[in-house]
Amino acid sequence: MNMTRTNKSNLNTFFRLFSKKKADNSLCTYKIRLTDSQKSLIIDCRGCTTGNSGLDDQVCRKNIFQIMIREPMVNRLVLSHLYDRDYEGENLRRLYLLAGFIDNMRVFCDSEIPAACGNCLSERQEFISGVVKTGLEDPVKAYNTLVSQVDLGAVCHNTESGHGHACTSEYIRMLVSMSECTDGMAESMGANLSPDQYYTKVIKPYTRPKFSTSRIYTEPPDNAIFLEGYDVQRSGGRAMEVSIYSLSDRPESLYFLIPPEYNLRPEELELLESVRSRLMRHRPDDLNFADPVNSREYFRRRCQQILSEEAGLKDMKLKPDKITVFADILAKYTTGLGILEDVLSDSRITDVYVNAPVDTNPVHVVIEGEECSSNIYLSQDDVDTMISRFRALSGRPFGEANPILDMDLAEYKTRVSCIGNPLSAGGLAYAFRKHAQTPWTLPKLINEGSMTPLAAGLLSFLVDGHSSILIAGGVGAGKTSLLSALLLEVPQKYRILTIEDTPELPLRDLQRLGWKVQGMNTRSAIAGSESEIAPDTALRAALRLGNSTLAIGEVRGPETRMLYEAMQVGTAGNSVLGTIHGASTQTVYERIVGALGVPEQSFKATDAVVVCSNIRISGSMRKKKRLVQVSEVTSGNWDGTGTFFNDLMMFDASNDRIEPTDLLDMGQSELIARIAQRWGVSIDEVLLNIKMRAHIKGMIAEAGRARPELVEADRVGQANNMFWLLMNELQDEDGGVDLGEVYGKWCGWYEGILSRNE
Numbered sequence: 001m002n003m004t005r006t007n008k009s010n011l012n013t014f015f016r017l018f019s020k021k022k023a024d025n026s027l028c029t030y031k032i033r034l035t036d037s038q039k040s041l042i043i044d045c046r047g048c049t050t051g052n053s054g055l056d057d058q059v060c061r062k063n064i065f066q067i068m069i070r071e072p073m074v075n076r077l078v079l080s081h082l083y084d085r086d087y088e089g090e091n092l093r094r095l096y097l098l099a100g101f102i103d104n105m106r107v108f109c110d111s112e113i114p115a116a117c118g119n120c121l122s123e124r125q126e127f128i129s130g131v132v133k134t135g136l137e138d139p140v141k142a143y144n145t146l147v148s149q150v151d152l153g154a155v156c157h158n159t160e161s162g163h164g165h166a167c168t169s170e171y172i173r174m175l176v177s178m179s180e181c182t183d184g185m186a187e188s189m190g191a192n193l194s195p196d197q198y199y200t201k202v203i204k205p206y207t208r209p210k211f212s213t214s215r216i217y218t219e220p221p222d223n224a225i226f227l228e229g230y231d232v233q234r235s236g237g238r239a240m241e242v243s244i245y246s247l248s249d250r251p252e253s254l255y256f257l258i259p260p261e262y263n264l265r266p267e268e269l270e271l272l273e274s275v276r277s278r279l280m281r282h283r284p285d286d287l288n289f290a291d292p293v294n295s296r297e298y299f300r301r302r303c304q305q306i307l308s309e310e311a312g313l314k315d316m317k318l319k320p321d322k323i324t325v326f327a328d329i330l331a332k333y334t335t336g337l338g339i340l341e342d343v344l345s346d347s348r349i350t351d352v353y354v355n356a357p358v359d360t361n362p363v364h365v366v367i368e369g370e371e372c373s374s375n376i377y378l379s380q381d382d383v384d385t386m387i388s389r390f391r392a393l394s395g396r397p398f399g400e401a402n403p404i405l406d407m408d409l410a411e412y413k414t415r416v417s418c419i420g421n422p423l424s425a426g427g428l429a430y431a432f433r434k435h436a437q438t439p440w441t442l443p444k445l446i447n448e449g450s451m452t453p454l455a456a457g458l459l460s461f462l463v464d465g466h467s468s469i470l471i472a473g474g475v476g477a478g479k480t481s482l483l484s485a486l487l488l489e490v491p492q493k494y495r496i497l498t499i500e501d502t503p504e505l506p507l508r509d510l511q512r513l514g515w516k517v518q519g520m521n522t523r524s525a526i527a528g529s530e531s532e533i534a535p536d537t538a539l540r541a542a543l544r545l546g547n548s549t550l551a552i553g554e555v556r557g558p559e560t561r562m563l564y565e566a567m568q569v570g571t572a573g574n575s576v577l578g579t580i581h582g583a584s585t586q587t588v589y590e591r592i593v594g595a596l597g598v599p600e601q602s603f604k605a606t607d608a609v610v611v612c613s614n615i616r617i618s619g620s621m622r623k624k625k626r627l628v629q630v631s632e633v634t635s636g637n638w639d640g641t642g643t644f645f646n647d648l649m650m651f652d653a654s655n656d657r658i659e660p661t662d663l664l665d666m667g668q669s670e671l672i673a674r675i676a677q678r679w680g681v682s683i684d685e686v687l688l689n690i691k692m693r694a695h696i697k698g699m700i701a702e703a704g705r706a707r708p709e710l711v712e713a714d715r716v717g718q719a720n721n722m723f724w725l726l727m728n729e730l731q732d733e734d735g736g737v738d739l740g741e742v743y744g745k746w747c748g749w750y751e752g753i754l755s756r757n758e
Contacts, residue, residue, distance in 0.1 A: 028063045030071075035380060038075035038359065043067060045081040054079055055199040058137045065139065068099035076359075082269040083262075085205035086215050089360065094203050097188050098139040104181035105135050105142075114170035124171060131178070140195040146179040206377055209261050209269060211276045211330075213379040214339040220256055220375070223248045232346045234260075234328065240342055244372070255349075255365050255372040259342050261329050271314060272326060275306045279334055296335045296411075303327035337386065337412070339376055340432070344412050350434055351476065356426035358383050366476070369614070369623045383428040387418060408503045413437060415502050433476070439506040439713040440485040446701040447711060450478060450612075451627040453701065455649055455658050457694030458630060461686070462608055463489040465675035466575040468567055470555065472582040473612035478625040479579040480504050482612060483551060486577055487515070488717055490549050491724050494574055497542045499535065500553030506713075513717045518545070535559040539566075552578035560596040567605035585609045585631045585645045606633045607671050609645065617656055626651060627658050632671040646670065685739065692743045696723065699747070703754060710754075722749055 033040040043064065045054070054060055060079075068077070077087040077095065087095055113128060115121035127149070135142035150172060180186065193202065201222070206215030220226075224245035232240045245254040264272070279299065304327045311318045318326075332341050343352055343365060351366035363376040387405070391398045394407040403423040408415050413435040420428050442456040451459075462469060463486050471486075473479045484505055490496055495516040498505050507519045520542060522535045536559035542550060543566050555563070555578045567576055582588040588609050592598045611629035616622070628651035634644055648664045648671075651657070663669055667683040676686040700719055704711030726742045726749075 027066060028060075030067050032071065032074070039073065040076040040078055041067070041071050041074040042078040042080055045079050054081075054085060055203065056196070061199075062137045064095075065099045065102050065136075068096060069103045072096070072099075079205070080210070082210065082266050082273075084208050084210055084215075086208070087203065087205050091203050091205065094188050097182055097185055100182040101139045101143060101185055102135050105132050105178070107181065108132070108174070108178050111174065114167040114174060120167075120171075128178075138195055140189070140193075140198045143179060143185065143189060144195075146175055150175050150179065207262065209264075210273050211333050212261070212338060213381040215377045215379070216257065216259075216262070216339070217375040218258065218262060220245055220254065221247075224254055224256075227253070232342070234342065234345050240345075242346065244367070253367075253370060253372040255367060255374040257339075257342060257374065257376060259339060260325065267314070267316065268326070271307070271310055271316065272330060274310050274314075275303060275326075276330055276333070278306050278310075279303065279330065296331050299335050300327050300331040303330045338378075338382060340378070340382075340386075341412070343374075343376070344414055344432065344434060347437060352430075352432040352434075354378060354383065354428075354430040354432075356424050356429040358427065358429075369625065380427070383430065386430070387420070387428055390416065390418060406502050410503070415504060435504055436481065436484070436506070439488070439509045440481040441488055441711055441713055441716040442485050442697050443701040443704055443711040443716055445478075445482065445485055445627075446697060447704055448625070449656070450482075450625050452657050452659075453694040453698030454660060454691075455627055455630065456697040457690045457692070458649065458664070459486060459610070460489045460693045460697065461675075461690045462671070463575065463577070464491065465678070466549075467607035467671065467675070468576040468605060469578075469608045469610055470588055470606055471577070471579045471610045471612065472585070472588045473579075474581065474583055474614065476625075477612040477614050478627075479612055480553070481625075482610070482627070483553075483577055483579055487517075487549075487551060488713060488720060490515070490574075492516070492717075492721060495546070495548040496551060497545060497548045498551045498553070499538050499542060501535070502553070504553060505551065509713055513714055515717075518548075536562055539563060547574060549574045550576045550578075552576070554578070555580040555592070556596075558596070560592060561598050561602075564592075564598045564602040564605055568602050582611075583613065584611060585629060589644055603644075604633060604635060607674075608632050608648075613651075615651070615653070615656075617653070624656075626656075630658070632669055635670055680735070688739050692739050693723075695743065696746060699750065703750075718753075719746075719750065722746060 029044040031042050031044075033042055045060070055064065064077075064079070075088060075092070077092055079085040079087075108128070109132065113121065113124050115124055131142050131145055134145065153168075153172065189198070204217060204219065204221075207218045208215045220243070225248055227244045227246055229241070229243040232242055234240060240260060241258040243256040245256060247254055261269075261272070279302065304323055307318065307323050307326055307330075311323075332338060337344070340352065340354075340363070343349060343363065346367075348367050349365050350368075353364040353366075355361040355364070357380075358378045359380060361377075363374045363378060365372050365374055387398060390405060390407055394405065396402075396405060396407070398405045398418070398420065400421060403420045405418045406415070409432075415433045415435070417431045417433075418428060442451070442460060445451050446453055446456055459469075469486070471479045471482050487496060487505070487510060492514055495518070496510075498507060498517065498519045499522060500519070501522045503519065503521060505519070507517050510517045520533075520538045522533050522538045535557050539552075539559045539562055542548075552563070563576070580588055580591065582591055588611075589603060593600050593603055609629075609631050610627065611631075613626055613628045614623040615626045615628070617624055627649075629647065630649040631645040631647045634646055646663055646669065647661050648669055649658045649660050652659045664672075667687050672686055672690075673683060676683050679686070696719070700711060700716060709715060723742070723746055726745050727737055730742055730745070731737050
């Protein structure tokens with residue numbers, strides 16, 4: 001019995017001395033940071049002398065767990081070094097289980113070790129003493145040791161028959177109690193993993209450089225299956241590594257991005273942090289921060305200057321291209337959008353979603369029609385900084401009274417929509433919709449599978465025939481992309497007026513290519529301006545600016561009645577092109593006539609409705625943007641039965657393409673007949689015109705498959721111009737045109753273009 005008390009005393013003394021030494025001499029500096037949504041425990045690892053701070057170092061583990069025992073109620077643990085490692089959610093829960101396991105071992109320091117016969121006491125003392133000591137620095141190893149000992153059993157060395165069995169059972173029960181001293185420990189440990197596997201494979205932190213508040217996983221999860229990888233070249237020479245994974249346990253892909261700042265050497269990170277600290281103290285009085293391009297360029301140049309100075313002080317030799325890359329990284333985190341800027345620079349991405357609360361939801365992206373989760377997590381600081389900047393740039397209010405903000409980010413060719421409290425549960429949320437880097441063209445849409453050459457030829461003909469066309473579809477169905485492509489089908493001799501609330505159409509590109517385009521915005525995008533132009537005011541101004549093709553970014557408000565009145569009496573110009581939300585022609589009619597209050601007879605001013613849609617081919621998870629319907633609006637007596645449309649082309653899901661209906665094949669279209677009458681030609685000539693345009697679009701698309709630059713706007717615009725020139729040049733005295741001769745000469749010209757550019 002005396003030996004048992006001695007054992008207990010020794011354990012207590014050991015535990016007290018060890019804990020006191022840790023508390024007095026070894027605990028790292030740490031602080032608690034409180035925000036509206038969470039409490040963070042930040043441990044300063046910069047002074048670590050072990051050369052490797054984190055859970056994979058036993059000295060650091062001792063410090064981390066002792067600090068966690070002191071601070072048991074936090075939402076995030078941050079190990080702050082050159083790279084900050086953030087633990088939260090399930091990973092933080094596992095760490096607290098381990099810290100609790102260490103803390104609960106104190107109870108067993110006051111417990112007597114069952115060894116009634118005395119023969120096994122020293123061995124059991126040594127074992128439990130070792131487990132307690134190991135647990136302080138490696139609780140996973142201590143837990144595994146306890147479980148293994150229980151599985152093996154404990155043998156009493158008393159050889160007298162009938163003795164020792166009771167104390168052995170009690171000792172095993174004590175070991176079981178020690179292993180189960182923390183609720184949830186067994187479930188958390190799962191399989192019998194080694195400590196190294198558990199600390200590095202099971203408990204995974206988010207990682208980030210100190211100058212970034214965004215976090216990423218730097219290793220894919222265990223359920224990830226590699227599909228493909230590619231590099232994205234950023235401005236300033238930065239190359240990013242992108243990998244796409246499928247996930248074995250759910251029908252979703254993972255977009256895995258590693259920005260270049262995550263591959264820097266320690267001395268390079270120290271240099272960037274030093275430069276960033278100097279930049280944060282530098283605020284020039286004469287710089288216009290409302291101009292993002294201007295402020296970014298200023299800070300980029302300033303970064304280059306300070307980088308050279310700091311590198312000299314640190315006796316580092318930096319090549320010019322390295323300075324350029326580092327300056328771009330720092331500009332990204334000072335005047336840019338941080339890691340989101342990298343995501344938006346990937347040309348394969350069309351949409352980026354940031355759901356609230358941002359701390360716990362990964363950034364989602366849409367890459368070539370497929371929605372993916374990512375390894376990127378933004379912080380509350382990120383979204384708060386962004387909304388402050390967007391509010392200043394747009395000049396529009398945002399807050400509880402106005403929880404919605406839409407604006408265009410011209411620098412990134414992106415439209416952003418933001419919602420906040422009280423509309424958004426959980427705080428700020430964002431949706432970024434990227435514009436095309438270059439304008440869409442009909443041949444490019446053909447190569448994307450969105451339409452067939454015949455559909456492209458028909459649409460080109462309808463635009464050239466001054467038709468009024470509504471492009472319908474759901475969110476992200478490709479309405480604006482098609483509208484952009486159709487503007488290139490307007491002959492350059494005609495003027496185009498555009499009306500948009502959020503600029504998306506490529507007006508600058510069209511103007512550069514020679515199109516006569518005048519853009520009009522229905523909302524102010526000037527910082528500090530309180531005025532906003534109502535859509536009906538902009539439309540009234542457009543109708544007074546002379547005969548033009550009118551392109552409307554979205555038909556959706558009370559100004560629609562004015563538009564249809566102008567279309568009906570012929571004052572809307574050559575033609576009207578616009579987009580509208582609606583999944584079918586019938587939905588478009590019901591919205592315009594029912595919801596927007598346009599009289600039924602006025603709706604007849606619409607010549608055609610074109611429907612775009614996101615199609616899941618064969619029920620797969622990947623969505624494809626497709627043109628699914630081209631319908632004309634009938635001019636006959638409407639009897640209220642809902643038969644207001646004649647379909648000219650319809651989508652065939654089995655072939656994944658839009659096909660002509662008998663109405664188009666047999667030349668019985670009312671709209672085509674009206675255009676033929678206005679042009680003074682026969683139906684057969686018009687149908688031949690459509691087929692000729694289809695062959696031309698198909699030829700350009702085919703050439704573009706091998707040489708993508710041939711389907712870009714400049715080349716397609718050049719081809720369209722030659723077509724119109726030949727149509728004018730080859731008219732006979734009566735105004736007629738030999739379409740076969742036009743087609744032959746155009747093909748000869750295009751073959752010459754191809755041969756000269758090979």
